[in-house]
Amino acid sequence: MAIAADKNSDLFIDGKLVPGGNGRYPTINPATEEVLGTAADGDAEDMSRAIDAARRAFDTTDWSTNTELRVRGIRQLRDAMKEHVEELREMTMAEVGAPRMLTSAAQLEGPVEDLSFCADTAENYSWRQDLGVAAPMGIKTQRTIAREAVGVVGAITPWNFPHQINLAKLGPALAAGNTIVLKPAPDTPWCAAVLGELIAEHTDIPPGVVNIVTSNDHAVGALLSSDPRVDMVSFTGSTNTGRAVMAAGAATIKKVFLELGGKSAFLVLDDADLAGACSMAAFTASMHAGQGCAITTRLVVPRARYDEAVEAAAATMGGIKPGDPTNPGTICGPVISERQRDRVQSYLDLAITEGGRFACGGGRPADRDTGFFIEPTVIAGLDNSARVAREEIFGPVLTVIAHDGDEDAIRIANDSPYGLSGTVFGADPDRAQSVADRLRVGTVNVNGGVWYSADAPFGGYKQSGVGREMGLAGFEEYLELKVIATAV
Incomplete structure (x- = not known):
């Protein structure tokens, strides 16, 4: 795996590994304070290009309707992560400071296996529901509920459980037919950047469907909340930042998912x-x-x-x-x-x-x-x-x-x-x-x-957030409902 060999990572935009507009910044081992290597430092222009790629992939390809392709791509990513799990484990302990014992659970292996739930859900999901024929206002009508992808998802993730949270957004968003721009925390860029490498090398996921912008500047991630090309923001982090995400998304009435703090x-x-x-x-x-x-x-x-x-x-x-x-x-x-x-x-x-x-x-x-x-x-x-x-x-x-x-x-x-x-x-x-x-x-x-558990929804009441992640409820966060009424 390249990230383990050269100790540098790049952005992943429109299917390509590319440098960051702000050069590079160091990633630090929190247990030793040693510099592990560098990550690409994306800027506002990089983020704009990533959003544009995701928008284009959603609007001009069959990704959102080709369930078979989505299921195959998610399973390929899961299998690639399993194949490289020991390298990922070493990287996670070094970059996150995660104890080894946790990498066998929620810090790595658990989230990787949870991708199976996302693929299985998409493969077996009832995308259309027949409401039957009725005659509202005297007009005989066949009614259907269609469930469709939201569109372009901006995902902003924290540093504490990066694989779990990155994949808990990426997996269901892709399974539901969305394209995505992932902005990870500055402290743990490699855990996100490696997904770009694996997707490029081991999956059939088309260019532009997944884009990953690492950056040392939190303002770069904040652009996802305000950009009108982004249809939904999925954010995990502090309650204070969650408020800012919700406020910024209000200008374009974005769909907003928030998984925030707790006490x-x-x-x-x-x-x-x-x-x-x-x-x-x-x-x-x-x-x-x-x-x-x-x-x-x-x-x-x-x-x-x-x-x-x-x-x-x-x-x-x-x-x-x-x-x-x-x-x-x-x-x-x-x-x-x-x-x-x-x-x-x-x-x-x-x-x-x-x-x-x-x-x-x-x-x-x-x-x-x-x-x-x-x-x-x-x-x-x-x-x-x-x-x-x-x-x-x-x-x-x-x-x-x-x-x-x-x-x-x-x-x-x-x-x-x-x-x-x-x-x-x-x-x-x-x-x-x-x-x-x-x-x-x-x-x-x-x-x-x-x-x-992969099939159990996770989220909170009050200022701990809005919506649910994981489980069927988490999958459906990334869907819109459409009613189709046809006169018969």
Whole structure:
């Protein structure tokens, strides 16, 4: 694979690998702070050419109607990624700082296999639905509902789970018949750029259908929201940026999908195995250095057992040492950048200012002179009004909050501008399910259940987003409905 050999990547526009108008910029290994290589730095003109290629491919080819071609192309991409999975794994650990163990799941192999769901859905989908004959206003009419591609999709993705999020947009958008311009995060350009190489070398996907513009300038990605040639924007990232995407898209009344932030709660009921639940919460908050929008970062526990809960969480979290992502035993790798490490540290400093204390962690590991590492940290002594309990930190930080029974636990969980995910642990499954039913979130884990799956929709309530990704609902986000009424 070229990207592993020469440690440089290019833009992918209209079926060709091309340089960026702004030259190149370095991509950094967050575990070592070493420069891995460079990525093409696209500019506004590059983005315009990519949008034009996608527009032309949608308007002038049969891509949107040739289901067989789309299914074949998606499966070819899946197979090419599987063929190069070990090279992709090394690249992902180096560029993302993703622990090796996660590359066997949501950081790489899971999303690659999820492309099968996209291809199978397109192959078996009912693109037309017969509503039968009726006589509205006395006119005998045959009615049909047709489902068609939206058009040109602009996809803007973050750095935390790049393969998962890139493919969760690319797969269903292509399966539904759209063309796409992908703008990945500046921190992880290679994970996106490699898709251009694989598509060019291993698939029958026509030129212009997929375009990938890496850039160190966030403003280049923002052009997708305002350009009238783009029919839909699919964005995953922070809530603040999501607001800007929605506002920019309003000028052309674009269809907008947003998967945004979270501050999810892990509720421990008073009949639960407290130590086991708190240990799981601590482990979850430490994975990939807490860099997941759906990770539960508020541990809500019975007030009468608060100190015990803090101790149990700290025992687990304090035993998880930030380490080399390439080590099979590493759970918590680095955060993505120095900027992000400083941001997390600012929240840890704020926790003390707000009157909290650290049961473990609290800063940079003493044994790590290089790399963007933060110790897994348990914050105690604060309630749900604290900023560290309300704002998304995106680091290995767990805040423990006391509740006074099920009603109070539900209130605390829902007392958030976000509504992405949640967890409920309780010995009585009916009681736990009843609590889960009242959480205003898009996904709920009850007693360790796993909601991540290709056929399950993912998304949130409130300021966690608009729409759903993955599953049939995620596929249908990329479709329009047309009613065809024919007089008979």
